[in-house]
Amino acid sequence: MVHTKDHGSVRAEVADLFRSALNTAYPNAGIEPVVAACNNAKNGDYQCNNAMALFGKLKGTENAPKAPRDVANAILAALPANDLISETSLAGPGFINIRLNKDALARRVGSMLTDGLAKFAPEGHAGKKVVIDFSSPNVAKEMHVGHLRSTIIGDTLCRVFEYCGSDVLRLNHVGDWGTQFGMLIEHMADTRKARVAAGGEDADKDEDVADLQELYRAAKKRFDEEEEFKTRAREAVTRLQSGDATSLASWQRICAASRREFEALYTRLGVTLQERGESFYNPMLKGIVDGLKETGVATIDDGATCVFVEGQSVPLIVQKSDGGFGYASTDMAALHHRLNEEKADWIIYVTDVGQSQHFELVFGAAKKAGWLKEAAGPKVSHVGFGLVLGEDGKRFRTRSGDLVRLVELLDEAKSRCAATIRERRQEAGEEIVEAEVEEAACAMGYGAVKYADLKNHRTTNYKFSFDDMLNLKGNTAVYLLYAHARIAGIVRKGGKDVYALAASTPVTLEHPKELELALHLTKLPEALEDAIEELAPNRITDYLYDLSEKFNSFYVDCKVLGSEQEASRLLLVEATAVVMRKCFELLGIKPLYRI
Incomplete structure (x- = not known):
């Protein structure tokens, strides 16, 4: 019997079990398990989708299986006995549906409270040096809405890697030269x-x-x-x-x-950053360019020193014909420093998609110079993002045509939230304490601006609308902050020390909505794995919004306070609050317990 863990990624553990089955049933196939969430929850929780591809690979070989379902059955026959999977079934030509053991799910939810969420961080990143280059405003120019995306996308990626135990260097490559x-x-x-x-x-x-x-x-x-x-x-x-x-x-x-x-x-x-402007690399430029010329990586073309990269229509100009250096020279020096002095395992650049070709040239030049290896060694990634648009669908600008100043945007969001909070408290007959309103308005206003950006896939353009982002309903930070405050209120009304309760009371999952909520709670590591794989913060916002929806569905159907299952359900409620707070933390949003 394989005893699985009570923390970490369920999807990864299911994949490990099927990897073992594949290696036993087809030891020479050299194939990795393909495990994903089931599209239809009625069929199962996860699905293994290897059978059809493996059948095609084995076709024509000695003793080849006659149909994909035969492959699926052979995989199932080799699946190790374990305490994570309760049942499996076949669908279609050979898809393997997987239903998880509810006791295993319950233990994981309990572990979130007894052991904390640190053990639920995606594995494989602890101790790695990750350099993230983001924000990067220009000296003597004000930060505008265009800097918003780089700043908050970069900050969220930093927070995710830091949660995973990486040694993260948050670099602000300021234009100061x-x-x-x-x-x-x-x-x-x-x-x-x-x-x-x-x-x-x-x-x-x-x-x-x-x-x-x-x-x-x-x-x-x-x-x-x-x-x-x-x-x-x-x-x-x-x-x-x-x-x-x-x-x-x-x-x-x-x-x-x-x-x-x-x-x-x-x-x-x-947001915290370490400033390391372009000026820092200025003393290195001549040596970098001389080295590229000496090794034949760079050549003179029409007076300029260029690196021609295979597959690119234009070269990377590392020194101009007048002997001057440009930002391409600086970026090559910065990359060299991050590889050789910082000893980075992964270097991530967060800029607009318009710089994609530039970074392809920089990375291509670095590979040509032997600084980067295709198969092993440090990784480099460009995290491109789209434009912020006004409600007219054009680039977000003021009436005078200037880009919107970031300070004005934040002031407006905070001011609108403060007005809404005062109005709601006045309607409820509650005392209006300005210090509390200020704190809540900052959390909601700045959180709303961040969330409205991060919930979109970073490569898409999105329309900036205060009305949409401050909506009390739907997929907004304001809605989620209110949802968290309500959930925290349920725990307060319960009047119990939920952590002492978690140490002595097991979570039980009998109602379908309890199971659905518990399953989603345990998928936090998967959302973060996907966010890292795609360098896409919207994987976290999608997960967070889905969590709030599943909690609402659970709370409608499952009475908590005063029910026979109160103790167990209070643990489910607190686990939901804890996971929401972790998501808020990763998104750089301050949670509110009362609004």
Whole structure:
């Protein structure tokens, strides 16, 4: 008898049992088990779908099976005796339906409370070094709605890997180096000269960088309209890159001012990052390009140093014909550093889908240089995402045509939630405590913005609508936060220490809705396995919303408080709350216990 675990992925354990059966029944087939959830719950909980493909592979060999069902029967005959599967059946030409043992499910649900959810994290990632490059705003420019997707998708992926025990490096590849700094530094110098000429102080002033957006706009306007200023700005870039002390001091003030603005937004979103801007890699660029040329990976084409990647119509330009370096040079240096200095096992870049070809070129160049191996060694992935659209279906902008500032978007979401909370409390005759309203409005408002983004597959464009994302019904963070608060209220009304109860009382699953809820609870690891496999946070939001729906169905049909099964059902209720909180945590959403 194979005794299965009371935690971890049920799907993986079912697959292990069928792997053993396949190896016993067809030892030379070299085939992996294909196990998935049953499309129709009436047929079973899971399904093994190997028989037809295996039948085709064996056709024409000695003693080949006569039909796919013969293959399925042979697999079933070799299935080890175990305490996880209660029954199996055949459907169609050879699909194997699997029904789980309800006692095994009950033990797993109980384990969520007695052992905690740490044991339910997907396996195989603990101790791995994962570098995730996300957010990446540009210095002297405000963060806008376009940065939202990279920031929250990247943060969620970090949280999932951290839950799995990975050593995660959260990198903010800030645009803090390049031609725009020449025009900014020169404009600041001209402002200072004008101040001195008017009898003012000859010193750097914080006001020079107080409004970075205005600083950038004014400098860009002059750069576009004044030829003399454009020439000076380009000369300023050269001085900066050469280490001129005055230029570096101005650059550092601009970066520090931007950093303060970025950090204020990251704090509101609950996101932590380690800044490592483009400037960090500047000293490495020449050595990287020289190495690529020396090994023949890079060649000169029309004066530029290029890496031609098989299957790509354009090359990766690692050094321009004038000797300058661009962002392709920086990205190659960053990748080399992450592989050789950080010793990363997996490097993940979270940017818009428009950069897909660029990263294909970077990864292709790295493979050509021998930095990456196809079969083994570190993995690299580009996590592309689509556009945020307005309700008109066009790119989300203000009426003036500017991209929507992220700070304004968060303020609006919070303000709307605060108004709704006050209104509901007033209608219920409850006291309105502003500190409580502020806390709840932040959790709901910021959570709603995050969830509305994350619930879409990252590669799709989605329409940004405050009305939709703040809806109290349907697949929204607001609905789910209210659902969690109601569930927490049930446990409070029960008046029992559910964790002491879990240590002495087994979960029992007799009603079909109890079984359905328990099965979904135990599928948390599978949702996270799929999220990692696809690098897709919507796998978590899908799971969370389905969990709330299954709980509602259970609660309608199964009385909890005052029932004969109260103790066991309270454990099911608390397990649901615990799993919801874990999902909220992974999505970067703060749960609410009372609203």
